[in-house]
Amino acid sequence: MTGTPLYWLRRMGLLPLMAGCIALPPQARAEENFDNGPAPMTVQARLDFSIRINKFIFLRVGTGGSFTGAESGTGPAANGTIDTVSFTTSASIPAVPTAATNGVNKPVNWSGGAPTFTASAPVVLPVEVRSNAGQVRITGQATTPLSSGSNTIPMTAISITSSSAQFPAPVVPATGVSPAVNVAVGGAGTTAAPTLLTYRTANWTFAYTPSASVPAGVYSGQITFTASAP
């Protein structure tokens, strides 16, 4: 085996890599001190620390599995339910009023007046925001309007109320993006920096007030809630 170490590094293609390594700054440099006396001898060495904490934002929409507690200590139970807000309207025929029965050949008394409709119970949706990035804003947008074929129910027929004044629900307009609502900074466990840290949970209640003038059908749409800390 002949040749210098430099020769073999070049032959193996490692020379550029070695050069790169040498050019790189060292990852850490230790401080060394010594004391030769006389007694008593003391030596100090300093160690610099650098910790980087990135800003983050967390949004939960729905009954998730990440959260088992609330500010009060009793939050929504963890599960993997797919969240769809569903309402069932049922017709009531005057003049008694008498609820109509599904099926054919089901006789009921009817005065001939227009039926009225009542919606099922409101639907509750748990939501949560955590962040260390200051003010978090939430907007809502009907990404798909409530429609059944060519018939549409305006999204304004759906009301959303929040259980928490610190985490209000946006008012979703028929089209476009809602005005943003602020999630109040602070919350449980944010004492260290209550103007930067946010930990809020709420239950948003969706309610639908049916109108007699809406054509029958299965109406479906979609709302997207957006969180940002611009």
Next chain:
Amino acid sequence: MMWPSLCRLRLALPLLGLVAALCNPVAHAGPFEIAISPSRFELSGRNTQRIGQSMDIQNLGGTATEVSVRTIDWTYSPEGHITYHDALLPGSCRPWVTLERKLVRVPARGKAAFRFQVDVPVDAQRGECRFMLAVEGVEPAHKALIESGGASLSLPVNGRIAVAVYMALNGAQPQLEMRSVGVKDIGGTRKPVVTVHNSGDAHGRLDGSLDATDGQNKSFELVPEGTPILPGQTRTLPLTPRLAGQTKAVDPAWPLKAQGTLDWDRGAFKVNADFQ
């Protein structure tokens, strides 16, 4: 004839699995439980420069999920109203952005890194490029409507996190000027405010706090809202009373006195004011 039957079964089982997977489009749908870090990027760049960045998408849920990532434009009014735009706004720099991919699958209780890069064109002017990365759950189960049986109105909800990206081009900088201090009714609550103008060509923010006392000589801090002041904007920002070590809101007795320094990116404002 035992072997041919088994063979048919062995062939049929994967097919059945495939059919089941195709008939179950909601298999990966679920609650939106996503954390993004960092929640915003504040970068700088120059002509012809390529700037690559990465963000972590973390799924806190107990099941794997898929999210889509795309760019959107946004506007921010002096009143603090944010609006998102799918369509390109005039002057948008979104065409400069390349995303690693459109869909990201994030494992349960896990995270995925997502990379994007901005290629600043040779003719880019000095100023600030702003866009957002919208991270949203892939369409939640539309099939749930059909399966719910009897529902006459169904409204799936979806979550989205919009990550702001600011890029100061060719040395763009904020230049904040404090116009006034005062008191304003915000959302039905009387609040001390500062009015700040940005005459620069990049966004700026206020930081820091003021030492304050109220009419009952109670001491606390006044902290400015840290939302962005975009170039050319004049914004009136509330000062929120805060008591160190407490998370509950402070309800000061008027009038208030405050002094101290409010910082911004390239300077600070000395404040010594009475809020009546």
